[in-house]
Amino acid sequence: MELNLDPYLETVEELRPYFESWEDILREFLRSWKESGHPSVRLLVFGSIVSGKAHPALSDIDVLILVPERENLSRIRRLWFSEFRKRHPFHPFEFHFADSELFKNWYSRFVDRWHEVKS
Numbered sequence: 130m131e132l133n134l135d136p137y138l139e140t141v142e143e144l145r146p147y148f149e150s151w152e153d154i155l156r157e158f159l160r161s162w163k164e165s166g167h168p169s170v171r172l173l174v175f176g177s178i179v180s181g182k183a184h185p186a187l188s189d190i191d192v193l194i195l196v197p198e199r200e201n202l203s204r205i206r207r208l209w210f211s212e213f214r215k216r217h218p219f220h221p222f223e224f225h226f227a228d229s230e231l232f233k234n235w236y237s238r239f240v241d242r243w244h245e246v247k248s
Contacts, residue, residue, distance in 0.1 A: 147217075147222070152246055154217070156246050159172055159246055160248040167205070172193070172246040174246060175191050175193065176189075177191075178190045179242050180242065189221050193224075195227060195229070
């Protein structure tokens, strides 16, 4: 039996630009997000992309959206996904959302290296 890997290889090639310019993509989206009325949201990237070990065939790109206390986390999550998918319907980003308490009590305990995307 011969395996047809063409669809898999096509998917990897579609994702490759995200792995090559993930910071530019996130920076541009963050800039427009802030201009649309959410100036205090921060983006913290972690995982294999930060350590230089990510690959489009094996990895996603982990991004923590740090939401200020006064914002509604569920509302921000819904808006973020809705707006991001309009621009990037097929992407490798894995978005996580947290306020400062969740960040302190969960993420900061398990993630040792971050890269903050600035707009």
